[in-house]
Amino acid sequence: DAGVTQSPTHLIKTRGQHVTLRCSPISGHKSVSWYQQVLGQGPQFIFQYYEKEERGRGNFPDRFSARQFPNYSSELNVNALLLGDSALYLCASSLAGPTGELFFGEGSRLTVL
Amino acid sequence: AQTVTQSQPEMSVQEAETVTLSCTYDTSESDYYLFWYKQPPSRQMILVIRQEAYKQQNATENRFSVNFQKAAKSFSLKISDSQLGDAAMYFCAYRSQSAGGTSYGKLTFGQGTILTVHP
Numbered sequence: 001d002a003g004v005t006q007s008p009t010h011l012i013k014t015r016g017q018h019v020t021l022r023c024s025p026i027s028g029h030k031s032v033s034w035y036q037q038v039l040g041q042g043p044q045f046i047f048q049y050y051e052k053e054e055r056g057r058g059n060f061p062d063r064f065s066a067r068q069f070p071n072y073s074s075e076l077n078v079n080a081l082l083l084g085d086s087a088l089y090l091c092a093s094s095l096a097g098p099t100g101e102l103f104f105g106e107g108s109r110l111t112v113l
Numbered sequence: 114a115q116t117v118t119q120s121q122p123e124m125s126v127q128e129a130e131t132v133t134l135s136c137t138y139d140t141s142e143s144d145y146y147l148f149w150y151k152q153p154p155s156r157q158m159i160l161v162i163r164q165e166a167y168k169q170q171n172a173t174e175n176r177f178s179v180n181f182q183k184a185a186k187s188f189s190l191k192i193s194d195s196q197l198g199d200a201a202m203y204f205c206a207y208r209s210q211s212a213g214g215t216s217y218g219k220l221t222f223g224q225g226t227i228l229t230v231h232p
Contacts, residue, residue: 033218042117042204042225043158048218056219088156094218102220104158 002026004093004105012111013081021076021108025093031055032074033102034066035090043090049074050096078110086112115140115207119223126195127231133180134190134226136205144210147181148220149190153201161203164188166210192228200230 005024013019025032031050035043048056049068063079072093078085088107094100116139126132138147149161164172164181171179176196180189192199205223 031218033220035220040225042206042222043220045219045221050218055217058219090158092158092218096217100217101160101163102218106155106157 004091004103006089006091006105006108008108009106010109010111012113014113015081015083017081017112018077018079019081019110021078021089021091021110023074023076023091023093023105025072025074025091026103029093029095029103030072031094031096031100032068032072033092033094034074034076035092036060037088037090037107039087046076081112083112086110115142115145115209115221117205117207117221117223119205119226121226122224123227123229125229125231126192128195128197130195131191131193132195132228134192134203134205134228136188136190136223138186138188138205138207140186140207140209142209146208146210147179147188148206148208149177149179149188150204150206150222151199151201152204152225158204162190195230197230197232200228202227 007022033048034046037043045058047066052068066076068074090107092102092104094102145166147164151159162174176193178191202225206220
């Protein structure tokens with residue numbers, strides 16, 4: 001069975017541009033979470049979506065947005081990119097509820113120049 | 114808000130030896146989950162072991178075990194018989210078990226510990 005897949009794996013943008021990152025969860029998983037991992041640090045929670053609704057949001061500016069589609073895949077959008085947005089963006093999917101293990105993708109490495 | 118602290122930026126161990134990674138956390142909740150994740154250079158975060166706070170018995174998974182001290186808010190990971198493949202960044206993470214709109218997809222991670230295994 002396919003795991004969590006993310007695209008693109010690497011991308012380079014310039015300041016002020018917009019980026020869209022994509023995530024396909026494990027089949028049967030209805031919850032998707034996004035994390036930002038700056039080099040050398042632990043991941044920081046950005047969003048969780050479950051059944052196409054936002055269920056949680058971390059301390060990130062409104063330039064960050066996300067959505068979940070009927071097939072449970074998800075997009076993370078970042079507008080007006082800043083140098084500080086350079087990071088590894090991780091997507092994780094899980095079954096519903098507190099006992100559902102999070103399965104992570106390999107991430108999208110974003111570099112902002 | 115919950116916080117997770119890993120005070121060891123780097124640790125090293127000889128192959129076949131035992132190493133312990135430290136983690137402390139701060140929370141006002143009584144029910145929660147704690148996790149150790151491994152992130153090798155391939156970047157994919159892999160769950161190593163998890164502990165439910167209501168369980169007094171320490172979790173074990175093959176060569177990996179934890180020492181969970183709820184009162185002290187301490188959650189250390191012991192790796193026995195270390196192997197070269199254990200080399201990675203290790204993260205301690207916290208998840209709330211509270212109901213009522215809490216995001217179950219939200220993990221709070223520590224800063225990580227880089228583990229080097231010497232042959």
